[in-house]
Amino acid sequence: MPTKFQRWKERITATDIVMWFIGFALLVFIILGSILTLRAGRYTPVQWFDFVIYGLAQGSIYALVAMGYTLVYGVLRMINFAHSEVFMSGPFTAYYVAAYFYRSSLLESHPVICLIIVFIVSMTISTLIAFLLERIAYRPLRNAPRLIPLITAIGASFTLMYLFRGLYGTGFQAYPVWEIFSGKWALFKGLEIGKIQVFVIFAAALVMVALYLFIQRTRIGKAVRSVSEDKEAASLMGVDIDKTISVTFIIGGAAAGAAGVLYALVFKQVFFMMGFIPGIKAFTAAVLGGIGNIPGAMLGGLLLGLLESIGPALFLDGFNIAAPYQLKDAIAFLVLVLVLIFRPTGLLGERLAVKKA
Amino acid sequence: MKRSLFLFVGLFMFLAASIVFAAPPTDPLGVVTIKPGEPIHIAYWFVTAGSDSTLGIDTKRGVEIAIDDIKNNLLGHKIKFDGQDSGCNAEGGQAAATKLASDPTIVAAVGSNCSSEAKPGAPILWNAGIATVSPSNTAPYLTDPKRGPTYDGYLRTAHNDKVQGAVAADFAFKSLKVKKAATIHDGSVYAEQLANVFAETFKKNGGTIVAQEAVAPTDTDMKPVLTKIVTAKPEFIYYPIFVAAAGHITRQVKEVSGFEKVALMSADGAFSVDFYKAAGESAVGMYHSSPDFEAFGKVYEDFIQKHIKKYGEKTLAPFHAHAYDAANLIFKAIEKVAKQEKDGTLYIGRKALRDALYATKNMKGITGSINCNQYGDCADPRIAVYKTSPENVKTLVMPKKSFWKPY
Amino acid sequence: MEQIRAIWRYGIKVGIIGGIVLILTALIGMIEVFTQRQIIADVVSMGHALYLAAGLFICYLAAERTTPAKPLWIISNSMFAGLTTAFFLVLLIILGRHVNLRLMFINASDLLLNNLLTFGVQGNDGLRLLLIAGMGVGLFTGLFYLLPKFLRTVILWSLAGSAFAGVLQELIRPILANNFPDVISEWLLTSDGLTLKGALSIFIFIALIVISWSIKGGGIRQGWQGLPKKQQSTWRTIGTIILLAVILIAPWRLGLFMSEVMTIVGLYVLLGLGLNIVVGYAGLLDLGYVAFFAIGAYVTALITSPEIMNLNWSFWSAIPFAIFFGILAGVLLGVPVLKMRGDYLAIATMGFGEIIRLLVLSDALRPFLGGSQGIGQIAKPQVLGFVFKGPQEIYYLIVAGCMLVIFVSWRLKDSRIGRAWKAMREDEDVAQAMGINLVSNKLLAFGTGAGFAALSGVIFGSKIGSIYPHSFNIMVSINIVCLIIFGGIGSIPGVIVGAAALIGLPELLREFAEYRFLVYGIALVVMMLIRPEGLWPEEAHKRELHEDKTNEATG
Known part of the structure; x- marks a missing residue:
């Protein structure tokens, strides 16, 4: 192995310069766009504040889903494509419970208990699906080359998506409204904040902190971390690899189930393909923050949510580009590429991974 | 190469025909012979899988109910109704149409769902002598006088976007008397076309379009784009998109400040019970343009009841009624042109069938009175505007009386 | 107990x-x-x-x-x-x-x-x-x-064969009508299914084949190996000629729809072979491969359609432009991702794929690229007045394209570059230490792959006549990755088999709508579980998978 300096020196090539050039061009574009937008003064400060809140609410859901990707990536080094279906299965099933509560007007009389039950049902189903997924589809492929489980995951994703479509139908269902979450709280000087956004941000933060502490502080969490660092060594030290990996999937599934209910509370509609787009976004968020890294997933999720909400208005509006919100995903992916150019392993890097990924 | 294909199809026809002893009637494009006991084969090409499948399943059920309503008996023959998934994209439409075109037993087709499918698909079917009636294509191009002879076998019971977009613009400007409007489309051929027609007509009327935005049909968080629109201070927003995204917009408009006095309007793509589910109480007070089905309300209600009984759920998308009418259009035309032997054998001339379809006048359908013009536009051009009341949302029933009519 | x-x-x-x-x-x-x-x-x-x-x-x-x-x-x-x-x-x-x-x-x-x-x-x-x-x-x-194993095998094969014939009767019908006297069709099929006697005859027919193969099969194989080299090669040539003849007359014998399916499979073979270079040879996981397909199709549309640029050039003149822009895009998009590995690369390329789709869809670029209304009236290829119009004619174009691309990838595989890619796939650091220039080799892989995809895009655009942004979504990329691994990664025949299985079969089963996606998903999972090396694997790769099970997967 050459020393770090030698490697660095021999890697500075014409391509690096081209890369940096591309990176800086993008950066200049973004900064120029922002300056033009701000100078046009189209948006009031209240509106900027709204953008941030919307972005954070969306972003915290991404962050929760991203957690599942990151945990699995940490221990198995694979993109669990089917995680988006884990995210879908919980709230889609729990809808029927929520609809029952609504019909029997329990929802009105005991909203909090109903909410808790809906959360439990959703998290249980998602956990179950995640657990079975690992047992049936991934465990037999533990030592296969990297691409094989990827294809299995894609296959499992299709299977689950169309299984649930067959069970619950093609149409979408809409969650009932929890009255306690409708309306806004007025802050000061005309600033308002939706109750549901506050709830989502706090609930997501709570789940994330709990998860983080679980991974950092508990014995099982320690086992998860050790497996993600070195499977063989962990197994030599008496860690039950199979069990630990199952636990990882269970935690990721529970987080996805919770994220699913939060998503359903904000956006109401649930249907069999509801997981596809958030799944891709959450995976992007995980990569943005540094995959395999739990704080990275949080940061990546929030950043992605903010980018989608603010990005088009801030970067593109100044150039007077038609329909900028059509390009919000393009902006998100451009920023991702930009980040990866300068930090090839994401914003916070792969803390849990020692080996090259 | 077209000639060889015709020859090919002709040969098929000839073979099929020569099985029967009697000399069959002739037709420039061939004759389908249906022996006693054999079914009349009508095929669909709808998007029945993937993210847009609600549209296809909805229309497919419309046809199935139409078949039930004639007790699965057309001139003493059963109807065989099957078909292909067309995927809501050009390549899917092409593949599905090719599959149908290669089956010589198909008398007529219903489809497609998305205009992008029909563009490559309809000529393929017509090349095989199969006329097709679409329940949900709305792109003006498909029934434009300039569309060319390859689309001669194509008709539709869905509205041309040109009609509907203009009605919406007239309503906004003349009835609501708004001067500043914004549009949102979802990147689909349908919505973009409608939004553009609306904008053109609205400007011609003397109004200004203050914002033209677009979202993706899979987007869920519409608040940022709505915040952008609010800065342009529109008095009216027109978003002729589909149920899911329209539901999100309708709900989230209430969460963005500055929209309190803005009127909302969507089109028939989001005019369904499903939309009320999606939008909830936020839908109260919003407008939709849709076929004027006041005179046909009872039939439509019966249809919905049959649907719930048969499939265990309410209708999924807005075009089932058009599909029902498309099926009846075909049945009526077959009844008109089919020559029947004493033993029950049917002969259906392909060109004759196509001509009979195009000659349809004043057929009572559940979307209005069906009249086909020489370019295949059959939908009742009477479009009305409906306003949603609190009862509509609460009981999940569509408004019965129109709010405004352009005529 | x-x-x-x-x-x-x-x-x-x-x-x-x-x-x-x-x-x-x-x-x-x-x-x-x-x-x-x-x-x-x-x-x-x-x-x-x-x-x-x-x-x-x-x-x-x-x-x-x-x-x-x-x-x-x-x-x-x-x-x-x-x-x-x-x-x-x-x-x-x-x-x-x-x-x-x-x-x-x-x-x-x-x-x-x-x-x-x-x-x-x-x-x-x-x-x-x-x-x-x-x-x-x-x-x-x-x-x-x-029952004895032999009997079981015979019965299972025959049952499966009859069931298969029953499921695919809609396809069999026109093929029979095209090629055989009506008697056979009437013997086998009624208007809604197989006849009982037809099903029995198929059962017996397959049983006879299986039995005779298991009795004689071994003998034939031995006889083949016993033949002198020269005779073997003569037989091979004859075999190839017959195969070619079958390929050439197939569309006219099998009818319109089968030709359509074969053209679609052919397009995916082109795409698959291109991605096979990037993923299979060079080991760079690219999930945004559809971008180059889209570039090929859009360049063709812009050059040949009267709708936007109104150039109205011929189809043939579009090919070099499309391939040039495809390769250019491949290299340009390759540069920023040079240092990324594994899943970072996958997600960044996926981002590129989406960016391209969003750009062609966007209202902002609508005056140049058609936006959501797409671009129509794309020229059909013509040679001396012969127009490649329907699937039966386009088929030949695709076969020619496939042959060219198969030839190129076959030559590349064991060339100096091919070996460099292989080394890079196994371990980038070691490859670099051995003096392999990672930058130029990676860009070469991206460029070649992109060129193949652009060629496929050209034919696709012309075949379909009008293109829409929705045709170029991320599922296309995912499908291509699936098919090359399903077929056997790095293997040229594997790509063909994979495309036939994952693109052709669902296409044939189009009428089963959503269930075909369910079956598709289950097939992917089951296949990877029981045969991870794919249907027609590359020899080296197969050996690797079966001997070296403990090989830790790193990228």
Whole structure:
């Protein structure tokens, strides 16, 4: 192995310069766009504040889903494509419970208990699906080359998506409204904040902190971390690899189930393909923050949510580009590429991974 | 190469025909012979899988109910109704149409769902002598006088976007008397076309379009784009998109400040019970343009009841009624042109069938009175505007009386 | 005692899993929808065939797992598996009588629960019949399992063949009508399914083939190996010529739709071979490959269509431009991702794919790229007045394209560059240490792959006549990755087989709508579990997978 300096020196090539050039061009574009937008003064400060809140609410859901990707990536080094279906299965099933509560007007009389039950049902189903997924589809492929489980995951994703479509139908269902979450709280000087956004941000933060502490502080969490660092060594030290990996999937599934209910509370509609787009976004968020890294997933999720909400208005509006919100995903992916150019392993890097990924 | 294909199809026809002893009637494009006991084969090409499948399943059920309503008996023959998934994209439409075109037993087709499918698909079917009636294509191009002879076998019971977009613009400007409007489309051929027609007509009327935005049909968080629109201070927003995204917009408009006095309007793509589910109480007070089905309300209600009984759920998308009418259009035309032997054998001339379809006048359908013009536009051009009341949302029933009519 | 434990372990446990699987199959509506399709007209519908086949399969699994394989044990286990499965279905039916399952499971119709699942017998008699049928299927399977292996193979193949013919009857019909006298078609098919005699003849026909192959097959193979080299190569040439002739006349013999399917498969073979260079040879996971396909199609549209730029050039003049822009894009997009590895690369390339799609869709670029209305009136290829119009003509263009691309990838594979890619795939650091220039080799891989995709895009655009941004979504990229791994990564015949299996079959089964995606998903999972090296793997790769199981997967 050459020393770090030698490697660095021999890697500075014409391509690096081209890369940096591309990176800086993008950066200049973004900064120029922002300056033009701000100078046009189209948006009031209240509106900027709204953008941030919307972005954070969306972003915290991404962050929760991203957690599942990151945990699995940490221990198995694979993109669990089917995680988006884990995210879908919980709230889609729990809808029927929520609809029952609504019909029997329990929802009105005991909203909090109903909410808790809906959360439990959703998290249980998602956990179950995640657990079975690992047992049936991934465990037999533990030592296969990297691409094989990827294809299995894609296959499992299709299977689950169309299984649930067959069970619950093609149409979408809409969650009932929890009255306690409708309306806004007025802050000061005309600033308002939706109750549901506050709830989502706090609930997501709570789940994330709990998860983080679980991974950092508990014995099982320690086992998860050790497996993600070195499977063989962990197994030599008496860690039950199979069990630990199952636990990882269970935690990721529970987080996805919770994220699913939060998503359903904000956006109401649930249907069999509801997981596809958030799944891709959450995976992007995980990569943005540094995959395999739990704080990275949080940061990546929030950043992605903010980018989608603010990005088009801030970067593109100044150039007077038609329909900028059509390009919000393009902006998100451009920023991702930009980040990866300068930090090839994401914003916070792969803390849990020692080996090259 | 077209000639060889015709020859090919002709040969098929000839073979099929020569099985029967009697000399069959002739037709420039061939004759389908249906022996006693054999079914009349009508095929669909709808998007029945993937993210847009609600549209296809909805229309497919419309046809199935139409078949039930004639007790699965057309001139003493059963109807065989099957078909292909067309995927809501050009390549899917092409593949599905090719599959149908290669089956010589198909008398007529219903489809497609998305205009992008029909563009490559309809000529393929017509090349095989199969006329097709679409329940949900709305792109003006498909029934434009300039569309060319390859689309001669194509008709539709869905509205041309040109009609509907203009009605919406007239309503906004003349009835609501708004001067500043914004549009949102979802990147689909349908919505973009409608939004553009609306904008053109609205400007011609003397109004200004203050914002033209677009979202993706899979987007869920519409608040940022709505915040952008609010800065342009529109008095009216027109978003002729589909149920899911329209539901999100309708709900989230209430969460963005500055929209309190803005009127909302969507089109028939989001005019369904499903939309009320999606939008909830936020839908109260919003407008939709849709076929004027006041005179046909009872039939439509019966249809919905049959649907719930048969499939265990309410209708999924807005075009089932058009599909029902498309099926009846075909049945009526077959009844008109089919020559029947004493033993029950049917002969259906392909060109004759196509001509009979195009000659349809004043057929009572559940979307209005069906009249086909020489370019295949059959939908009742009477479009009305409906306003949603609190009862509509609460009981999940569509408004019965129109709010405004352009005529 | 021992036997009771065996019944629990191999009979009832398998039965429980089987019961759940069958309940799911019923609740997703597969059985009910498929009963409308006949396999053998008025005898067996597809729904019932599926229902029975699932039951048989479960009992077979129970029989197969039984150790020690004593005949009595096998039969009892298989019967218990059948009984348990039936018991679960009985539970479902009873539940359905008391609760309205349709509030949640929309396919749990009365017809399904009280008629189809109980073979048309209603009420409690139906439940009893179901339990008896479960045991009966178990008994039958157990007895069947005790047959000699040879007989079992013959029967299974023949049954599968007849069922396959029944499912694909819509395809068989025009092919028969095209090539054979009507008598055959009338013997085999009615208007909704196979005839009973037709099904029997297919069964016997396949059985004869399987039997004769297993008797003579070994001899033929030995005879082949015994032939002198020179004769072998003559035979090979003859074989190739016959194959070529078959490929050339196929579209006219198989009819319009099969030609369409073959052109679609051909397009994916082109795409697959291109991505095979990037993923299979160079080991760079690219999930945004559709971008280059889109670039090829859009360049063709812009150059040949009167709609936007109004150039109206011919199809042929579009090819070099499209390929040039494809390669350029491949290299340009390759530069920023040079340092990324594994999944970072995958996600960044996926981002590129989406960016390209969003750009062509966007209102902002609508005046230049057509936006959501797409671009129409793309020119068809013409040679001396001959227009490649329908699928039967475009087919030849695609075959020519495929041959060119197969030739190029075959030559590249063992060339200096090919070996450099291989080294890079195995370990980038080592490859670099050995003096392989990572930058130029990676860009070369991206560029070549992109060029192939652009070529495919050119043909696609011209075939379809009008292109829309929706045709270039991320699912295309994912499908291509799936097919090259399904076929066998890095292997050229693997790509062809993979495309035929993952693109061709779903295309043939288009009428089954959503169920084909379900089957597609299950097929991907099962395939990776039982045969991870793919259908037609590269020799080296196969060896790797089977010998070196402990090889830690890093990228």
